[in-house]
Amino acid sequence: MGSELRIAARRERRRIAWRSTCLQAVWNYESLQAIGFAWALLPGLERLYPDRGRRAERLASYLAPFNANPYLATIGIGVALRLEQEVARGSAGAAQRLSRLLKTIRSPLGALGDDLIWGAWRPALGALAAAVALATGSTVAAAAFLVAYNVVAQGIRWRGLRAGYASGAGIARVLQDPFWTRATAVFRWAGAWVAGTLIGIGAWGVVSGDPSLVAVILFVAAFLWLAGLIQRAGLRRLSPSSAFLVAIVLLSLAYRVLAEGGS
Amino acid sequence: MSPEVLPVIAFGAVVFLDDWPLLQSMLSRPIVVGPIVGATLGEPAAGVVWGGVFEAVYLGTLPVGLAHVPQAGLAALIGTWMAITTASEGLVAGGLVMTLAVAAGAIGARLDRWHRRLNGRTAARVQAAVETGHPVVLGRSILLAIVRAGAVGAVATAAMLLCGGAVAEVLAATAWMGWLPDDWVVVAAGAALAVNATRMFVVGRRYSLAWVGGIGVALLTAGFVGL
Numbered sequence: 001m002g003s004e005l006r007i008a009a010r011r012e013r014r015r016i017a018w019r020s021t022c023l024q025a026v027w028n029y030e031s032l033q034a035i036g037f038a039w040a041l042l043p044g045l046e047r048l049y050p051d052r053g054r055r056a057e058r059l060a061s062y063l064a065p066f067n068a069n070p071y072l073a074t075i076g077i078g079v080a081l082r083l084e085q086e087v088a089r090g091s092a093g094a095a096q097r098l099s100r101l102l103k104t105i106r107s108p109l110g111a112l113g114d115d116l117i118w119g120a121w122r123p124a125l126g127a128l129a130a131a132v133a134l135a136t137g138s139t140v141a142a143a144a145f146l147v148a149y150n151v152v153a154q155g156i157r158w159r160g161l162r163a164g165y166a167s168g169a170g171i172a173r174v175l176q177d178p179f180w181t182r183a184t185a186v187f188r189w190a191g192a193w194v195a196g197t198l199i200g201i202g203a204w205g206v207v208s209g210d211p212s213l214v215a216v217i218l219f220v221a222a223f224l225w226l227a228g229l230i231q232r233a234g235l236r237r238l239s240p241s242s243a244f245l246v247a248i249v250l251l252s253l254a255y256r257v258l259a260e261g262g263s
Numbered sequence: 264m265s266p267e268v269l270p271v272i273a274f275g276a277v278v279f280l281d282d283w284p285l286l287q288s289m290l291s292r293p294i295v296v297g298p299i300v301g302a303t304l305g306e307p308a309a310g311v312v313w314g315g316v317f318e319a320v321y322l323g324t325l326p327v328g329l330a331h332v333p334q335a336g337l338a339a340l341i342g343t344w345m346a347i348t349t350a351s352e353g354l355v356a357g358g359l360v361m362t363l364a365v366a367a368g369a370i371g372a373r374l375d376r377w378h379r380r381l382n383g384r385t386a387a388r389v390q391a392a393v394e395t396g397h398p399v400v401l402g403r404s405i406l407l408a409i410v411r412a413g414a415v416g417a418v419a420t421a422a423m424l425l426c427g428g429a430v431a432e433v434l435a436a437t438a439w440m441g442w443l444p445d446d447w448v449v450v451a452a453g454a455a456l457a458v459n460a461t462r463m464f465v466v467g468r469r470y471s472l473a474w475v476g477g478i479g480v481a482l483l484t485a486g487f488v489g490l
Contacts, residue, residue, distance in 0.1 A: 026405060028386045029380065039402060052398075057395055114325070123323070127456060133315030134319070134453050141294065142294050145295065153287075160367075196477025198481075199320040199477070207441075
């Protein structure tokens, strides 16, 4: 049975990788990603366990709570596929080892992915794309964002499955690989660079001395100060976007009052 | 409602699906949603700019762990639609757009939580079925959840566009309410983007050299180009 899985691995891997895009379809507060995880794994289990009863028994073991970054969860799926072969061969204690390993790696799969993708890659790329969009009004910013983001994120999803399957119980080596921290650092450097560039452009606008621009800059400074004040003034549950909104509404009213007062 | 709203409602379903249930290709990010809605209304450039505004606002909302964040895509969809349609009627829309968009994002977050609780009931039924030897239920539950998420997204988008339009009409008639010009909102968004990005990547981290480098290069380039 193990050799069958290896021979057909590529076809199974493709099916499993596509199914992993639905990993969070039935995300819920009780089992988290478990339903999607089990469904993604099912093609491998079908090949390993022709007996439906045994297959259902193994499938049920994957309905325990599991949560990871959605792009790195395929590493866990690959690990499960690889170790499930030992379970299918009847190795003593293999099922318990697999269950323990999945519980152990779900936190690092979440933390690494959240740091890399949510905390670095997406915001760095989003900041750059937003800056280009605001400045130029070109649709290229959105298209480039979509392509660049998915090259990395979906690439991790697809390659992660292969890496998990190849590593099996030795997955700790993959998770400890300096690639993760280095890639995160590179993306954060890029994000810091973009932030600095935006500050520089804004500072140039002030320095260049355009009077209407000075008025706008003063307005922006007032707005940012007000938004920060609102957040700090005991309204800690207020999200940054809500603070932005409250600030802009208050300044709108002030603008209107001043405009009416001036006319 | 105008006929252009139908593809936007369909796109609302896609945005809701892409946010977390399916694929997560970032089609649901404001920077992508804005141009698509703008193109539907024949104003792609305006859509791009408003997409940039909402991307700036929601840059720091990260779906880390079990955190619940506003639905940035839905906010951008409603906001961009309102910005372009109300501006075309001559209404100065900046603050109004932000109000409706942020409200839409907050409502979207609540819908998210409700949808996840509904998924919990589905998951319980699936677990019971698998344990009694009926694994085919797994695939059906995935399909049901995807269809349900798409339907929720479409209905939510339609309802918010309807309500947003009604609110815009009421507020337009309210003489004492003034709203910021669109371009001031854009500049504010640019500033918010700079501050958000600085807070995320520089404060408390060791990347200040890149930040200073970015400032320096921007100043030199702007001076050289003569902006």
